[in-house]
Amino acid sequence: MRYYIISGERSGDMHAANLIKAIHKSDPAAQFRGMAGDYCQAAGMDLTTHYEEVAMMGFLEVVFGFRKVIKNLRLLQRDLLAFNPDVLILVDFGGFNMKMAAFAKKKGIPVHYYIPPKVWAWNQSRVYKIRAFTDKVYCILPFEEPFFKKFSIDATYVGNPLMDEIQNFQPHPFFHQKNELSYKPIIALLPGSRKQEVENMLLVMLDVVAMFPNAQFVVAGVSNIDQELYKPAEQKGIKVVFNQTYDLLHHAIAAVVTSGTATLETALFRVPQVVVYKTSYLSYLIGKRLVKIKYISLVNLIADREVVKELIQDAFNAKSII
CATH class of the missing domain: 3.40.50.2000 (Glycogen Phosphorylase B;)
Incomplete structure (x- = not known):
């Protein structure tokens, strides 16, 4: 299968890389492409662009960096269609990824959201966009699954990937x-x-x-x-x-x-x-x-x-x- 993954920050890059490794175990021939960082690249993903190109924090900062974000959004949209994946997997990074979800849905590409936007925290009306633009949602916080199911969204709580990350950690002896x-x-x-x-x-x-x-x-x-x-x-x-x-x-x-x-x-x-x-x-x-x-x-x-x-x-x- 061909997977297109979009992650917009370091923690998402780490979780997406672990997802790639897990998919490779059951699908060794899987192909991965999209926007992420060093972790995903090391796991075997072909980077269209590095997430550092669009990484910003704060409402004002996003406004000033708007042209840069739009440029990369259009780049990824073109690349998504050219790659023609079996599924688009979005990892966190809500504002940007919801635009990609809407685009992919319109083009008939299945959309799976791993670590969905925190719509329970602010602007809950966005939950209707998640329902409209995604096929499956994978939650990492225990209270998220019942929240999304209230809105008839196919959501599953899959546990927090940090638990695996820390459990597998081996401290450097020196x-x-x-x-x-x-x-x-x-x-x-x-x-x-x-x-x-x-x-x-x-x-x-x-x-x-x-x-x-x-x-x-x-x-x-x-x-x-x-x-x-x-x-x-x-x-x-x-x-x-x-x-x-x-x-x-x-x-x-x-x-x-x-x-x-x-x-x-x-x-x-x-x-x-x-x-x-x-x-x-x-x-x-x-x-x-x-x-x-x-x-x-x-x-x-x-x-x-x-x-x-x-x-x-x-x-x-x-x-x-x-």
Whole structure:
């Protein structure tokens, strides 16, 4: 079979890569093409474009990057038709992927959505578009299946792929030596995997360091964004370890984590954390009006109570983190 996959960020790329590996076990001749990242490429997918071409955060940032997004949307639409897959598999990345779902449905291509948009959080009217444009939905949060079934959507809760990812993780036996770390207790700083996230989060996180002289702070870096973004940490003598987040969490005694998939990963490693998030002021105001949930971290959303502290926008400052 021929599979066209579209994922728009690092966590989705990781989950899509594991999906590719699983499909290959039952269908060794399967062909994969689409938009994703390094994980999917390593798993055998032919990339039309890298997700970094369209990765953005915040309402305002998306507006300013609109032409770039449209350019890549049209590129993928043309490529989808040329590849003529048996199925289009969309992974998270709701705004972009829903446009691809509508296009594919119109062209008669079956649409399966793995990790659907969080329509239960804001703008629930979008659920009708999911019903109209998808053939099957695979949920990774337990409360999503009954939510979608209320709207007559063929949805199945398949468990969270992070559980498999972490269960299969093998810690590096020489993590400290490899990264020239001391054996002081480690506090992990996870500023995110997108350019705008690191720009918005890292400097404030670094302001906390001086208050904990008996610990060593280590930044979880990702190699698919400009490494100059991590210069402020290096200038303060703070180690940045690239693409070793699970090893870092395995050793950490605490963490400051940008809201996203990493909050759940940190919790599954049983590391106490403070969850933080900041975007442009206008994006924040728009989001505050639209978002209809009590919490922003996956940990608190799943538990439906405040398990971890959340510091959003102006509350995200060094004093509050400390």
